[in-house]
Amino acid sequence: MATTRTATTNWNGPLIGGAGKVELESSGLGSYDVTWPSRAEEPNGRTSPEELIAAAHSSCYSMAFSAGLAKAGTPPETVEVQAAVTFQPGEGITGIVLKVRARIPGISEEDFRAAAETAKENCPVSKALKAVPISLESAELLS
Missing domain, CATH: 3.30.300.20 (K homology (KH) domain)
Structure with missing residues (x-):
């Protein structure tokens, strides 16, 4: 049986200076902040x-x-x-x-x-x- 899992990210603003939140919808485990600095520099409590x-x-x-x-x-x-x-x-x-x-x-x-x-x-x-x-x-x- 095939399964599908979903997550959605809502992003606001430009890449530099903007921010988003990714929600793990299938599991309902929560939402996590994402930003360009958390991806390219230090996480500082956010994911990538x-x-x-x-x-x-x-x-x-x-x-x-x-x-x-x-x-x-x-x-x-x-x-x-x-x-x-x-x-x-x-x-x-x-x-x-x-x-x-x-x-x-x-x-x-x-x-x-x-x-x-x-x-x-x-x-x-x-x-x-x-x-x-x-x-x-x-x-x-x-x-």
Whole structure:
């Protein structure tokens, strides 16, 4: 079954000096302020499209990684994923770096790294973002 999720942003004013508010409509989790400075400089309590992409990517990757591990017979106890999305004004999003740490009983380091790479290539958000270089900077198997 296909699902659709929605968010709406209302923006007021020009890019520089203007401001917006993004509302997560599907979940009803709230509204978040967005501004150009929160995107190109410091967040100062506001979010950016890149932070929202990082949230989507880290959660999607976590799910894909966990699913692949379970399918291989080595379900994880814990998985922690950080996605860092780099935005360069004038160029756009120039890269995404994933870092994963996990506790997975009974898995070899080799199988862990292979599962981490497979999740990076196959999570739906990674597939949607193929125009951007995505790297798996670190994969740490916790004991």
